[in-house]
Each structure stands twice: as C-alpha cells, then as structure tokens.
Amino acid sequence: MTKLITGGTGFIGAELARILVERGENVVLFDIAPNYNRLEGIETKVKVVQGDLSNWSEVFNVVKENSIQCIYHLGGMLSVPSNANPWASFRANVCGTFHVLEAARLFEVEKVIFSSTSATYGLDTEPVVTDKSVQRPTTMYGCGKVYGELLGRFYLNKFGLDFRSVRYPSIIGPGVKTPGVAQYNSWMIEHAALGKPFECDVTEETTIPVMYFKDAARCADMICEAPKEKIKTVNYNVNGISPQKTAKEIELIIKKYLPEAVITYHPNPEIMKFYKSLNMETYDDTNAREEWGWTPLYQTFEKVVADFIEEIRQHPKRYGIT
Numbered sequence: 001m002t003k004l005i006t007g008g009t010g011f012i013g014a015e016l017a018r019i020l021v022e023r024g025e026n027v028v029l030f031d032i033a034p035n036y037n038r039l040e041g042i043e044t045k046v047k048v049v050q051g052d053l054s055n056w057s058e059v060f061n062v063v064k065e066n067s068i069q070c071i072y073h074l075g076g077m078l079s080v081p082s083n084a085n086p087w088a089s090f091r092a093n094v095c096g097t098f099h100v101l102e103a104a105r106l107f108e109v110e111k112v113i114f115s116s117t118s119a120t121y122g123l124d125t126e127p128v129v130t131d132k133s134v135q136r137p138t139t140m141y142g143c144g145k146v147y148g149e150l151l152g153r154f155y156l157n158k159f160g161l162d163f164r165s166v167r168y169p170s171i172i173g174p175g176v177k178t179p180g181v182a183q184y185n186s187w188m189i190e191h192a193a194l195g196k197p198f199e200c201d202v203t204e205e206t207t208i209p210v211m212y213f214k215d216a217a218r219c220a221d222m223i224c225e226a227p228k229e230k231i232k233t234v235n236y237n238v239n240g241i242s243p244q245k246t247a248k249e250i251e252l253i254i255k256k257y258l259p260e261a262v263i264t265y266h267p268n269p270e271i272m273k274f275y276k277s278l279n280m281e282t283y284d285d286t287n288a289r290e291e292w293g294w295t296p297l298y299q300t301f302e303k304v305v306a307d308f309i310e311e312i313r314q315h316p317k318r319y320g321i322t
C-alpha cells in the first residue's frame with residue numbers, strides 16, 4: 001500500500017513520514033515548498049512530489065500516478081498566515097481539502113485522515129470543550145477547518161469514504177518558524193537550548209492546550225491504524241500535555257534542565273485579547289481515548305523539554321538551526 005502525506009515535509013508531516021518509513025511503508029510526500037532538511041535521514045526512502053493543493057490536477061495526478069490507497073491530509077496554511085491572506089487560505093485549505101476528497105472518491109482511495117484544529121472552537125466556547133461543543137471559529141483558518149471536517153463527514157455518508165479527523169491543540173517542537181499565537185511554548189524552549197534570551201509576548205499566567213510534535217505524528221498514525229468499527233465520532237478532539245501549564249510554570253521546568261535560561265515577559269495586548277477570548281480550561285478528548293485508545297506519550301512538559309533539547313543537539317540541520 002502506498003500512502004500519501006499532503007504537507008509531507010512540514011512540521012508534523014515529516015515526523016509522520018519518519019514513523020511510516022521506519023515501519024517499512026511506501027510513502028509519497030506532496031508539498032508546495034518541500035523542506036528537505038526536515039527529511040534528514042529518510043530522504044532516500046520517500047518520494048517527494050512538489051505540488052499545490054489548490055490545483056486539482058496536481059492533486060489528482062499525484063494520487064493516480066502513485067496508486068495511493070491512504071491519504072493523510074496535513075497540507076495547508078496555518079492560522080496567522082491564513083488570517084493575513086484569507087484568499088490564499090481559501091484556495092489552499094478549503095479548495096485543497098475538496099480536491100483531496102474528490103481525488104479519494106474518483107481514484108478509490110480507502111482512507112483519508114484530516115488534521116483539524118482546536119481553533120475550530122471560538123465564540124462563547126464553554127471552559128470544557130468536548131466533541132459536542134459548538135464550533136464557531138473567529139478565524140479564516142478555523143472556518144476552513146470546520147468546512148473540511150464536515151465535508152469529510154459528508155463524503156463518508158454519501159460515498160462511503162473512510163474519513164477520520166483529529167483536532168490538534170497547538171503543536172510544539174523544535175524548528176517552528178511560522179508565526180503564531182502559541183509559539184511562545186516552542187520558542188521558550190528552543191531559545192533556552194541555544195543559549196539565547198527569549199521575551200514572551202504573553203503574561204506569566206497564560207495557558208493553552210499543547211501537544212508535542214512527535215505525539216501529533218503518532219496520533220495521525222494511530223487514528224489511521226484504528227479498526228474501522230472503532231471510529232464512531234469521526235471528528236475527534238485530541239489533547240497532549242495535561243494539565244496545562246502557565247508560561248511561568250513552563251519557564252521553571254525549562255530552568256530545571258537549563259538553569260541559565262533567560263525568559264522575560266512583554267505581553268502583546270492583541271495576543272492577550274485572543275487568550276482571554278479562548279477560555280479553554282479543559283480540552284476534552286475522551287472519545288479519542290475511549291474509541292481508539294489515544295494516549296500521548298509526552299504528557300508532561302518535563303518529558304517534552306528533555307526530548308526537545310536532545311533533538312536540537314542531535315539534529316540541528318533537520319530543524320533549520322544555524
């Protein structure tokens with residue numbers, strides 16, 4: 001079986017490719033701007049196809065030419081770039097997901113795994129967010145992802161496509177370059193590991209649900225491997241580190257490993273408005289845990305910080321660290 005990962009050289013996609021290659025699977029990576037550094041160590045074991053999700057012929061072609069049987073659809077634009085250019089985001093995220101689902105239908109792909117986001121929740125969200133919470137996102141990114149989740153469910157019901165999706169919280173790990181509201185989590189650790197000071201743009205009390213990137217890749221693999229009869233909810237919340245930690249608590253954990261770390265706080269009022277509106281105290285992933293056994297391996301910041309530091313030391317090229 002050949003599997004396709006859209007956005008396959010991205011932060012999560014490349015890590016997922018690593019898992020699949022290590023298991024001996026055939027993997028094709030489709031990406032508009034392939035980042036070969038991320039593939040360090042597996043570059044000769046994957047096929048990379050440069051292409052644009054918004055161009056349906058390129059999506060259909062990669063699926064048909066490679067006899068793809070399973071698609072992990074991880075490609076697209078993240079939150080801040082989507083809000084900055086909503087028109088490009090519409091083409092990449094909304095049209096792109098439609099193209100992937102159409103390719104799956106027309107070329108008889110068995111399964112599509114879709115990466116959605118906790119940013120599909122928004123206005124008036126209750127402090128405990130479950131799979132049944134109302135999704136009223138306030139961002140272009142969140143709106144596009146809600147469409148993807150529901151369109152996938154439509155393809156499941158109408159065409160029998162085996163569609164499954166996970167709503168990731170903010171993903172943290174080494175080498176994050178895209179600007180984003182939750183990036184302080186990754187950048188605090190990365191700067192400290194590189195001996196550089198870091199100024200957080202949030203208050204010391206700020207919290208947000210996060211997951212380590214290795215768990216995000218494992219999660220996509222796990223939901224894909226789950227037996228079909230276990231998939232009842234279809235679109236799942238998935239959580240990582242629990243309970244959430246404040247920025248200050250993370251700083252203190254980092255200092256256990258890197259006592260010289262210099263971390264300061266200069267909250268940005270615009271970013272703080274976002275956190276105040278977020279109000280997400282518990283990101284409930286009970287259905288994912290009960291239906292297909294989701295459990296993160298990295299459940300504490302201590303474990304994440306230790307692995308993060310090691311990854312940077314071992315693989316600076318992979319994470320674009322100069």
Ligand SMILES: NC(=O)c1ccc[n+]([C@@H]2O[C@H](COP(=O)([O-])OP(=O)(O)OC[C@H]3O[C@@H](n4cnc5c(N)ncnc54)[C@H](O)[C@@H]3O)[C@@H](O)[C@H]2O)c1
Pocket residue numbers: 006007008009010011012013030031032033034051052053054073074075076077078091092096115116117118167168169170171172178
């Ligand atoms: N990183 C997070 O915090 C986070 C949180 C929730 C959900 N997600 C979702 O997980 C998925 C993977 O995210 P990531 O963190 O690896 O992001 P990433 O930006 O590292 O990876 C996305 C990849 O998609 C590619 N891409 C963008 N537009 C494309 C297009 N038009 N055609 C083909 N490829 C295109 C990019 O080049 C990139 O390699 C995304 O769907 C994202 O929305 C990520």
